[in-house]
Every structure is written in structure tokens, then in C-alpha cells.
Amino acid sequence: MRTSDLLHSAVVALSANRARAALTMLGIVIGVASVTLMTGIGASMEGVILGQVSVLGPDSMVIFLGKGPEGGTPQARSGFDSLTFEDVEALQKLTTVTGVAPVILITSKVSSGREEGEPQVIGTTPLYFSDLKLTLARGRLLDDTDLAGAKNVAVIGPDVAADFFPGGDPLGRKLQIMGRSFTVVGLLEAAGSAFFTNLDERVYLPLSVAKSMTGQNYLSVISFRHTGDAELSMADVKALLRQRHRIQNPADDADLDDFIVRSSDQARELFGTVSFGLTAFITLIAAISLVVGGIGIMNIMLVTVTERTREIGLRKALGATPSDILLQFLAEAVALTLTGGCIGVVLGIVFAALISLGVGIVLPEYGFALNGVAIVVAIVMAAFTGLLFGIEPARRASRLNPVEALRYE
Amino acid sequence: MKDHLIQTRALSKSYSNEGVVTPVLHGIDLVIDDGEFVAIMGPSGSGKSTLMHILGFLDAPTGGEYLFRGSHTSSMDEDTLAKLRAQRVSFVFQAFNLLPRATVLQNVMLPLLYHPTIPPNEREQRAKKAIDRLGLTERSSYFSSQLSGGQKQRVAIARALVTEPDLIFADEPTGNLDSASGNAVMKALQELNDAGHTVILVTHELTTAQHSKRIIRIRDGRIEDDATDFQRIAAGSRENLK
Numbered sequence: 001m002r003t004s005d006l007l008h009s010a011v012v013a014l015s016a017n018r019a020r021a022a023l024t025m026l027g028i029v030i031g032v033a034s035v036t037l038m039t040g041i042g043a044s045m046e047g048v049i050l051g052q053v054s055v056l057g058p059d060s061m062v063i064f065l066g067k068g069p070e071g072g073t074p075q076a077r078s079g080f081d082s083l084t085f086e087d088v089e090a091l092q093k094l095t096t097v098t099g100v101a102p103v104i105l106i107t108s109k110v111s112s113g114r115e116e117g118e119p120q121v122i123g124t125t126p127l128y129f130s131d132l133k134l135t136l137a138r139g140r141l142l143d144d145t146d147l148a149g150a151k152n153v154a155v156i157g158p159d160v161a162a163d164f165f166p167g168g169d170p171l172g173r174k175l176q177i178m179g180r181s182f183t184v185v186g187l188l189e190a191a192g193s194a195f196f197t198n199l200d201e202r203v204y205l206p207l208s209v210a211k212s213m214t215g216q217n218y219l220s221v222i223s224f225r226h227t228g229d230a231e232l233s234m235a236d237v238k239a240l241l242r243q244r245h246r247i248q249n250p251a252d253d254a255d256l257d258d259f260i261v262r263s264s265d266q267a268r269e270l271f272g273t274v275s276f277g278l279t280a281f282i283t284l285i286a287a288i289s290l291v292v293g294g295i296g297i298m299n300i301m302l303v304t305v306t307e308r309t310r311e312i313g314l315r316k317a318l319g320a321t322p323s324d325i326l327l328q329f330l331a332e333a334v335a336l337t338l339t340g341g342c343i344g345v346v347l348g349i350v351f352a353a354l355i356s357l358g359v360g361i362v363l364p365e366y367g368f369a370l371n372g373v374a375i376v377v378a379i380v381m382a383a384f385t386g387l388l389f390g391i392e393p394a395r396r397a398s399r400l401n402p403v404e405a406l407r408y409e
Numbered sequence: 410m411k412d413h414l415i416q417t418r419a420l421s422k423s424y425s426n427e428g429v430v431t432p433v434l435h436g437i438d439l440v441i442d443d444g445e446f447v448a449i450m451g452p453s454g455s456g457k458s459t460l461m462h463i464l465g466f467l468d469a470p471t472g473g474e475y476l477f478r479g480s481h482t483s484s485m486d487e488d489t490l491a492k493l494r495a496q497r498v499s500f501v502f503q504a505f506n507l508l509p510r511a512t513v514l515q516n517v518m519l520p521l522l523y524h525p526t527i528p529p530n531e532r533e534q535r536a537k538k539a540i541d542r543l544g545l546t547e548r549s550s551y552f553s554s555q556l557s558g559g560q561k562q563r564v565a566i567a568r569a570l571v572t573e574p575d576l577i578f579a580d581e582p583t584g585n586l587d588s589a590s591g592n593a594v595m596k597a598l599q600e601l602n603d604a605g606h607t608v609i610l611v612t613h614e615l616t617t618a619q620h621s622k623r624i625i626r627i628r629d630g631r632i633e634d635d636a637t638d639f640q641r642i643a644a645g646s647r648e649n650l651k
Contacts, residue, residue: 002529005522016510314506317467318568319495319523321488402467406502 001324009328010335013304024300025340027293028382032341035286035378036348037355039371042278044356048365049271055194056264057133061097061233063222063241064260081218082245082258088222090240096226096233101128103221104210110203111176112164119160120202121177123210124223129155131223132191132199139171139186142206150208155186157200175203178213193365195267230263237261279374290381293340294389301333301393312397313405326398333390334383341382345375412479414575414607415441415464421472422459422630433459434630436473441609443575446602448610448618451627458580460627461611465498465578466490478575495523499569501598503581505561507553507568513540514549517568524572539567543597559590566597576607583617595620 001009014021065082088102106121122128126142129135137158146153154175161170161184170184182205191199211217226233241259242249249256305312312325320328349370356368420437423430433456441447451457462468463475466482475482477493485493499520507516517536521527527535540549543563553561562582569577579598583591599620602608610621618624626634 001522005529009522012510310506311508314502314508315519315523316491317465317494317500317506318520319491319572321491321523323488324491324523403462406467406506 001320001327006327006331007335010331013332014335014339020300021336021339024296025293025336025343027289027296028337028340028385029344029347031286031289031293032344032378032382033347033351034289034344035282036345036370036375037351038282038285039279039374040348040352040369041355042275042282043369043371044352044359044366046271046275047367047369048363050268051365052193052195053264053267053271055133055192055199056131057225058264058268059225059227059230060131061224061226061230061237061261061263063224063237064262065218065220066254066257066259083219083222084217085219087241087244088219090244091222091224091237094233094236094240096229096236097224098227099127099131100222100224101125101131102207102219103128103223104207104214104216105220106178106205106210106214108178110160110164112173113176115164115166117163119157119163120197121205121210122202123205123207123213125207128204128223129188131225132194134191134199135189137187137189139184141186142204146206147208150212151206152180152182152209153185153206154182155188155204156184157188157198157202158190159198159200160203161187163201177203177205180209180213226263230265234261234263279371282374286378286381290385293337293382294385297333297336297386298389298393301329301390302396304332305329305393305397308397309400309405309408312400313402313408316400316402317406322398325400326394329394329397330387330390333394334386336390337382337386338379341379344382345379348375413440413476414443414445414478415439416476416479417464417470417473418476419473420460420463420470420475422456422463422468422470423472432630434463434470437630437632439625439632439635441607443607444602444605445623446599446608446610446621448612448621448624449627450612450615450618450624451633452613455627456630457611457613457627461578461580461609464609465500465576466493491523492525495520495525496572497574498576498578499572499574501562501565501569501577501579501582503584505553505558505565505585507561507564509552509554512550512552513545513556513564513567516553516564517549517571520568520572527572535571536567539571540564542570543567557590558586559593562586562590562594563597566594566601570601570606574606576609577601578609578611580611581613582610583612583614591617 063083085102088100091097091100101124104123106123108121110117110119110121125147126144129141142153142155145151156170164170164175165173170187173184175182175184188200193199238257238261242257245258247256247258254260315325352370353368356366359366417437417439420434420439421432422434423432425431437460449457449460459468463470469483477497482490508519514533514536517539518532521532521535537549540546543566545560545563545567548556548560553564556564582594582598586594595617598608598610610618612618623635623637625632
């Protein structure tokens with residue numbers, strides 16, 4: 001029997017019992033649809049997350065304040081005020097880091113007189129703009145004279161401009177922050193968001209001004225870039241800060257440190273691990289679903305073989321060899337699972353598209369995406385399920401004695 | 410010397426079930442040549458269907474020899490026997506055995522799926538020719554469930570004919586038919602025989618057997634009579650009835 005004859009025969013047999021075929025393949029449909037959908041959601045989320053990470057660039061690194069463990073060693077107790085201006089000066093001397101930019105975060109209302117709001121207010125140095133790849137649209141960035149002279153100037157993101165000075169030119173206009181009046185000297189290009197923080201809704205002030213406004217003698221964050229090797233930079237930074245903060249931590253136990261160093265690459269890796277975990281979980285669900293679907297298929301194929309015993313006898317009488325019969329029933333089982341797989345993929349794609357439409361309303365970065373490899377693997381696994389669970393019924397059919405099969409009532 | 414189409418020597422068959430051996434055929438010696446129209450006759454349980462199954466390569470004998478065109482069939486494997494069924498013989502069954510979900514044309518084309526030498530592009534043409542020969546051209550797109558019993562059996566004959574086999578077996582072909590349809594079916598088989606096909610008919614009805622040219626009577630697994638003298642056979646049948 002030719003392959004086309006086998007396929008035709010399988011299609012005829014399955015279409016003769018459409019309702020039964022549909023119900024039988026339901027398990028496979030659900031399994032493959034869920035794989036397509038879930039890996040599609042995973043791919044969309046990965047797109048969103050990588051988009052957030054990639055805004056900062058792969059060389060971007062950040063030092064956050066660490067807390068130290070409860071009742072931890074004395075050297076880790078300093079907690080919130082652990083990052084100092086002296087740390088920044090020491091870091092600037094390292095050869096494996098560049099663009100060291102200290103940051104003081106200010107929580108305060110901002111007002112333009114008419115408009116009021118709470119954009120993120122950041123006191124920093126000019127290097128911060130290059131660390132975050134922020135570019136100027138108009139005016140100027142903060143410069144060293146602003147810092148040295150503690151000038152009340154501000155650089156704002158486009159969303160701040162739109163919120164506080166709608167329709168007007170923000171340059172030269174005033175913003176009130178914590179009782180001080182700042183002149184807007186620069187407007188940034190739109191940069192989107194990084195780590196789910198809107199970079200366009202920020203007000204940047206000179207670090208020296210922020211320090212005097214808050215009276216804060218420690219830093220909220222230190223931003224920097226590595227000069228080639230993220231791990232080497234990280235090791236250098238950790239060693240330096242531990243030495244400066246008198247922390248004994250030869251085992252590199254993050255709980256002992258009073259700071260946390262993160263890199264974009266690390267974040268990407270972390271999301272990669274989460275994504276891998278998710279994929280493994282979905283694969284497990286799909287495998288269970290395919291096994292359940294496969295058992296259903298085996299059951300129905302055994303019933304089919306019994307129902308069609310006379311037909312098997314007839315085909316043998318007409319010259320079918322045992323392998324012809326085996327292949328015929330195997331083709332039916334595979335056609336069943338493969339069709340179920342294809343329907344599952346289509347349903348999964350439809351649901352993934354609907355979800356991306358819905359989520360896109362609240363999270364514009366969420367785009368429609370699919371995991372092609374997962375879809376191909378799911379279809380191949382569905383076909384394999386047909387082979388695996390179809391082989392026993394097909395083998396039984398092929399071994400039927402033609403005379404007994406013809407007499408079967 | 411030319412080989413016989415069929416030759417059996419001391420052919421026997423017995424079935425064993427849970428250690429109980431039931432003999433069905435005993436020492437059948439038989440020769441059938443090309444072009445014959447033979448009826449194998451006998452009451453139920455006489456072994457006539459078993460003999461047909463063995464001669465048609467559907468079953469294997471447990472003793473003796475079966476030579477088909479001079480070749481021993483006992484040493485043949487299952488695939489070779491399937492090939493012989495596909496190319497050399499065909500069957501017409503009492504219960505028609507048509508595929509209910511297939512049209513007349515698809516049913517008649519079915520044996521060609523398994524024929525090793527007929528190319529796929531000739532299947533439809535050959536099937537249409539066979540359908541035409543049985544006068545069913547107008548019914549070729551009908552499903553078998555839409556046909557009368559007589560029409561179904563004629564479709565089965567067309568299916569038996571489509572591979573141009575050496576030998577057609579007809580197992581009680583009129584058993585499920587009224588007399589008019591039965592006569593039409595027997596007439597069709599006679600026409601096939603007239604056209605050169607060898608036909609072996611299995612029946613328990615003398616009136617059906619009388620359409621053949623030779624009647625082999627079997628009783629209790631043995632050939633009781635093998636004759637072309639129908640008057641003698643008819644007398645024998647009446648004798649048996651008594």
C-alpha cells in the first residue's frame with residue numbers, strides 16, 4: 001500500500017466517525033493547545049522582560065543597598081546607609097568599572113504651579129545618563145558645574161514634560177520640589193521602561209543638591225558599567241566594598257553583604273532560569289496530557305479494531321499483508337493525534353493572540369509571540385503518541401486470522 | 410506437461426481447541442483446471458467452506474499437499490500467500506462484505522490497493538470496467554447501503570473480477586438473496602466462466618450448484634461424489650434427503 005493510500009484510508013475511516021474522532025483527539029488537542037499557549041505567553045513575557053533589561057544595555061550594572069541578616073555579623077548591620085560617597089570614590093579607581101554614578105532617590109511631590117504629581121526624583125551625576133543610555137532631546141544634560149555649584153536645575157523625561165507642561169516648552173520653566181524651585185534645562189528623548197520603571201517619568205537633579213535637600217549622607221544606588229567582563233567587575237566591586245565595609249565573606253554568601261551587585265546579564269540569566277522552569281513545567285503538563293490522550297486513543301483504536309474485524313478479514317482476503325493492516329491502523333492512530341495536534345496548535349495560537357490583545361491594553365510592551373520550537377516538538381510528540389499507543393491495536397489487527405475475522409459477528 | 414490450476418493430495422484439516430482435536434477434512438484428492446465451473450456441495454458442517462478457505466489461501470491444511478499451478482503452498486510464508494490472494498484468487502461472500510462507508514466504485518477498487526503490479530493510475534479505469542461488466546455503471550457513486558441485496562452481490566462480483574484473477578471463489582453467493590436476484594447473480598458467474606474465468610462455487614443448494622459444470626459433493630470432510638452427470642447428482646441428493 002502506498003503512503004497516499006494509507007492516508008486516504010485513514011481519513012475515510014476517521015471521517016466516518018467524526019464525533020468519536022473529535023472526542024478521542026480532545027486530550028491531544030488540549031495538551032498541544034496548552035503547550036502552544038503557555039510557551040507563547042512565556043515568549044511574550046520573555047520579550048517584555050528582555051525589553052526591560054535591554055534598555056539598560058548589557059554592560060549596565062547596579063549596586064543596591066543590602067540589609068544584612070537578622071542578628072547577623074556586626075559588619076553587616078550598617079544596613080540602609082551602607083553605600084557611601086567614599087565608596088564611589090574608591091570604585092572610580094577600579095580599572096574594571098567605568099561610569100560610576102551615585103544616585104540619591106527623593107520621594108517628594110513635584111509641582112509646576114498648575115500641575116502636581118509624583119514622578120521619580122533622582123539626584124545623580126552626568127555619568128548616570130550614559131550608564132542608562134539616556135539621550136537628550138533638547139537643552140542640556142546635567143554637568144559638573146551644576147554639581148559643583150549645587151545649582152537648582154533639572155533634566156526631565158518626556159512624560160514629565162507632558163504631565164507638567166502640557167502643550168508648552170518645558171525648557172526654562174520651573175518645578176517645585178521640597179520647597180525649592182528648579183529650572184528645567186534639559187528634556188530627554190523617550191527611553192521607555194527598564195525593569196518596569198518608566199524612565200520617561202523622572203526628574204534628574206544634581207547629586208549635590210539632592211544631598212543637601214535630603215540631608216542624606218549615604219547613597220540609594222550606585223550605577224556603573226563593566227569594562228569587558230561582568231563577572232570580573234562584580235568580583236572586584238564586591239571585594240572592594242567588603243574590604244571597605246569590613247565584611248569577611250570568603251564564601252561569597254550574599255546574606256553576609258550589606259550591598260547587592262546586579263548586572264543586566266544576571267537579570268537576563270535569572271529570567272532565563274525562570275523561563276526554563278516554566279517551560280519544564282509546561283512540558284510536564286503536556287506530557288501528562290499526551291499520555292492521557294494516548295490512552296484514550298489506544299482504547300478507541302482497540303474498539304475500532306474489534307468493530308472492524310470483518311473489514312480486516314475482508315482486506316486480508318483481498319490480499320492485504322499483515323504489515324498493510326498494521327500500517328493502516330497505525331496511520332489512523334497517527335492521523336488522529338496529528339490532526340489533534342494541528343487543531344491544538346491553531347487553538348493555542350488563537351488564544352495566545354486573544355491574550356496578547358487583552359494584556360496589551362494594560363501592558364503595551366506585551367506583544368504576540370510564539371515558541372516555534374515548542375510547537376514543533378508538541379506536534380512531533382503528538383504524532384509519536386499516536387505511534388506509541390496505536391501500535392498495540394494495530395498489531396492485534398494485523399494478527400487476526402482472516403477466516404475467523406470474516407466470520408466475526 | 411502443463412500443471413493443474415489446483416491439485417490436492419490427501420489434504421486434511423483439523424482444528425484443536427483446548428486439547429480437543431476436531432478433524433474437518435480427511436484425505437481430499439482433487440484436481441481443478443483452468444476454465445472449470447465447479448460447485449462444492451454439501452450440508453452444513455461438511456467441510457466445504459474449510460476446503461474453500463484452504464484453496465483460497467485463507468487457511469492452511471494440517472496434512473497432505475496443496476499445489477497451485479504446480480507450486481507447493483505449504484512452505485509459503487504469510488506475505489507470499491497474501492500476494493497470491495491479491496493476484497490469483499478472489500472471493501464472493503454470502504454476506505457481500507462490502508465496506509458500508511465506501512461507494513460502489515471505492516469498494517470495487519479496494520483489491521487493487523493490495524495488487525502488487527497494477528499501477529495506481531489504472532485502478533479507477535479497471536474498476537469502472539468491472540462495474541460496467543456487471544451492469545452497475547449508474548450505481549457506481551452509490552454507497553453500498555443504498556443498494557439491494559442482488560446489487561450488492563453484483564458489486565462483490567465486480568470486486569472479485571477487477572484484478573483479473575485465475576480463480577473466483579463464491580461462497581453461498583445466493584444465500585442472502587431472493588430467487589430472482591439469486592438467478593441474476595448465478596447468471597453473472599456463468600458469464601464470467603463463459604469468458605474464461607475459473608469459478609469455484611460453494612453451496613448447499615442443488616439448484617444453485619446446477620449452474621456449474623461439475624459438482625463435488627462433500628460429506629463429513631470427505632469427497633463423496635465428483636461428477637458432471639447432473640441427473641446422477643440430483644438422484645444422489647434426493648437419496649440423501651430420504
